[in-house]
Amino acid sequence: MPGDADHFDARPTKPRVVVVPSSQAPRPRDEILAGLAAPRPAIAPKYFYDDLGSRLFEAITQLPEYYLTRTEASILSGHLPEIVREAGGEGATLVDVGAGNCQKAARLFSALRPARYVAVDIAVGFLAASLECLQRDFPDIEMLGVGIDLSAGLRLPPMDERGRRLLFYPGSSIGNFAPDDAIALLRQFREAAGPEGALLIGVDLIKETTLLDAAYDDPLGVTAAFNLNVLLHVNRLAGTDFDVRKWRHAAFFDPVSSRVEMHLEARADVTVGWPGGGRRFKAGDRIHTENSYKYTLEGFGAMLRDAGFARSRAWCDPRGWFAVLLAQAR
Numbered sequence: 168m169p170g171d172a173d174h175f176d177a178r179p180t181k182p183r184v185v186v187v188p189s190s191q192a193p194r195p196r197d198e199i200l201a202g203l204a205a206p207r208p209a210i211a212p213k214y215f216y217d218d219l220g221s222r223l224f225e226a227i228t229q230l231p232e233y234y235l236t237r238t239e240a241s242i243l244s245g246h247l248p249e250i251v252r253e254a255g256g257e258g259a260t261l262v263d264v265g266a267g268n269c270q271k272a273a274r275l276f277s278a279l280r281p282a283r284y285v286a287v288d289i290a291v292g293f294l295a296a297s298l299e300c301l302q303r304d305f306p307d308i309e310m311l312g313v314g315i316d317l318s319a320g321l322r323l324p325p326m327d328e329r330g331r332r333l334l335f336y337p338g339s340s341i342g343n344f345a346p347d348d349a350i351a352l353l354r355q356f357r358e359a360a361g362p363e364g365a366l367l368i369g370v371d372l373i374k375e376t377t378l379l380d381a382a383y384d385d386p387l388g389v390t391a392a393f394n395l396n397v398l399l400h401v402n403r404l405a406g407t408d409f410d411v412r413k414w415r416h417a418a419f420f421d422p423v424s425s426r427v428e429m430h431l432e433a434r435a436d437v438t439v440g441w442p443g444g445g446r447r448f449k450a451g452d453r454i455h456t457e458n459s460y461k462y463t464l465e466g467f468g469a470m471l472r473d474a475g476f477a478r479s480r481a482w483c484d485p486r487g488w489f490a491v492l493l494a495q496a497r
């Protein structure tokens with residue numbers, strides 16, 4: 168009689184996760200304190216994503232006001248066979264940038280049948296846990312997690328080539344970068360995709376201000392909690408002594424710069440200290456925590472061309488709120 172061990176599936180249930188260090192990436196503590204001491208104080212949005220921040224973002228995607236995730240998902244599911252055909256068919260290496268809980272990529276698996284799934288994110292612990300669950304559901308897809316800070320460049324570990332590369336950057340995360348930085352990042356995506364590869368990207372479009380304001384300032388206060396949680400993360404990373412009760416969430420669309428801005432606003436005069444320094448904030452002073460640029464389809468198409476992509480195709484929802492574009496490197 169064969170023992171139980173003979174029935175074990177030998178395929179790995181824990182995907183490998185590698186952290187790619189960068190000499191270009193600033194040390195979090197130095198970057199955070201420089202941002203807090205700046206004439207216009209700011210904290211980079213990448214610091215939202217500790218474990219709790221990653222979970223709060225998942226909760227945001229369930230909010231009725233946060234149309235982005237739902238609308239993007241409906242575009243992807245409504246046009247999936249066509250998108251897969253345009254992307255060159257099955258068997259690609261799918262590189263999911265800012266993968267989070269990996270669920271958006273997972274919805275592509277049945278049609279795309281990737282040879283390999285590479286999930287890239289700064290939040291390595293959350294990524295590793297998400298990948299481990301996903302590998303159980305899809306044991307036949309080779310999976311790799313890559314921990315990097317994209318703001319220091321997209322550096323993938325060496326991988327033996329397996330099919331074309333399809334880079335996936337959903338959720339309008341590109342909107343967190345100012346347009347020039349976004350073009351520089353798109354250029355890196357094109358290089359990482361290689362000459363036969365492509366980029367599948369989600370982009371939020373300009374729309375009525377009331378819809379944009381509500382999407383980033385929901386009545387339940389989930390986005391407020393997500394924004395305030397950055398202060399707890401920063402306290403751990405940089406030794407600051409922020410008291411979240413002394414700050415409030417502020418978010419609004421600025422039509423001149425075509426972006427939603429998120430800030431944390433001091434509720435009263437407050438002093439924030441850190442080892443070797445500190446800063447006094449007056450009531451109403453703000454710390455800028457995120458920009459989310461909104462584009463027209465034409466404007467974003469031009470950015471893809473500026474980044475060197477040869478051609479692109481776009482799919483939109485019937486209301487024209489969101490776009491998914493497939494851009495070919497060559």
Ligand SMILES: C[S@@+](CC[C@H](N)C(=O)[O-])C[C@H]1O[C@@H](n2cnc3c(N)ncnc32)[C@H](O)[C@@H]1O
Nearest residue numbers: 213216265266267288289290316317318337338
């Ligand atoms: C808005 S969430 C999107 C998650 C998922 N792709 C989606 O569309 O639902 C942004 C993701 O990018 C990751 N991220 C943010 N800044 C990053 C950076 N500088 N480098 C790498 N990943 C980053 C976050 O940890 C988070 O998982």
